[in-house]
Amino acid sequence: MKFAVLVxxxxxxxxxxxxxxxxxxxxxxxxxxxxxxxxxxxxxxxIPGGSSYGDYLRAGAIAxxxxxxxxxxxxxxxxxxxxxxxxxxxxxxEAGLLPGAMLQNKSLKFTCQTVQIVVHNNxxxxxxxxxxxxxxxxxxxxxxxxxxxxxxTLQELKNNNQIVFTYNGTNPNGSIENIAGITNKQGNVLGIxxxxxxxxxxxxxxxxxxxxxxxxxxxWREANAVKA
Amino acid sequence: MxxxxxxxxxxxxxxxxxxxxxxxxxxxxxxxxxxxxxIGKYIEITIDESVKNVDEMVNEFCHKxxxxxxxxxxxYEIEAGVKQ
Numbered sequence: 001m002k003f004a005v006l007v008x009x010x011x012x013x014x015x016x017x018x019x020x021x022x023x024x025x026x027x028x029x030x031x032x033x034x035x036x037x038x039x040x041x042x043x044x045x046x047i048p049g050g051s052s053y054g055d056y057l058r059a060g061a062i063a064x065x066x067x068x069x070x071x072x073x074x075x076x077x078x079x080x081x082x083x084x085x086x087x088x089x090x091x092x093x094e095a096g097l098l099p100g101a102m103l104q105n106k107s108l109k110f111t112c113q114t115v116q117i118v119v120h121n122n123x124x125x126x127x128x129x130x131x132x133x134x135x136x137x138x139x140x141x142x143x144x145x146x147x148x149x150x151x152x153t154l155q156e157l158k159n160n161n162q163i164v165f166t167y168n169g170t171n172p173n174g175s176i177e178n179i180a181g182i183t184n185k186q187g188n189v190l191g192i193x194x195x196x197x198x199x200x201x202x203x204x205x206x207x208x209x210x211x212x213x214x215x216x217x218x219x220w221r222e223a224n225a226v227k228a
Numbered sequence: 229m230x231x232x233x234x235x236x237x238x239x240x241x242x243x244x245x246x247x248x249x250x251x252x253x254x255x256x257x258x259x260x261x262x263x264x265x266x267i268g269k270y271i272e273i274t275i276d277e278s279v280k281n282v283d284e285m286v287n288e289f290c291h292k293x294x295x296x297x298x299x300x301x302x303x304y305e306i307e308a309g310v311k312q
Contacts (some may be wrong), residue, residue, distance in 0.1 A: 057294070061296070065293065093298075101299045103242065106245050108246060108249060174243075
């Protein structure tokens, strides 16, 4: 399976993402620059964290206008798995590929710590290797992670089981309903604020993020076995 | 040329922690009468006079880039005949 890791000026989570896919999953992975116009050769698109374009104007607002994000919107419609982490989540929100918006943390502070995350819905291509209600440890590192949406959108997220990950106990940023990660209605686009790609080795604290990436590979293998 | 002044504000339904912090500070400074304080953005743009429909253009780029309509509102003023 071939993964693309998107790189914008200011992105800094791409190396961790690359390492997770290459060394921990043993799958193919390439960096793809922001001005690339075609993503056909990749089977999954990863949008890493960092501060693309220095978070100018709003986090993710400039990155969403790049040629590659037009292409991401196109392949998202085709049903290709798209995973946005941290700033990647913010870009997907700004691009309208996920509902809602990201606001500054309620504390007004940058927060960097390991938090407990509850797997709220394991019936997605990103979470199928977890069990529902499973509590996992993932690091967070953000100052704009306060997820917001209006009442109507929140109800839709609930009705369609789009809330995949929530914060357990203390809410680190003020996000609505403790939301840490959501999918689109079709279920092929996931945005998550914590960093699963930084939790892929027990020696470095946790490998609880690994199952997220393994879920994507498992889904792809099964789909392609059927085709063959 | 045209001078466009754009005011971007957070929607009323959105909590503004920065505004609350500034308000609290003003209160501790002795300004007890302040009821509400919300922080927004001010953007100033100059546009070539040859543009036919400035309103349309401003609304278009506000929606596409300058404003996130999920959490923000905006209003703008256009001054025509501004000299550089």
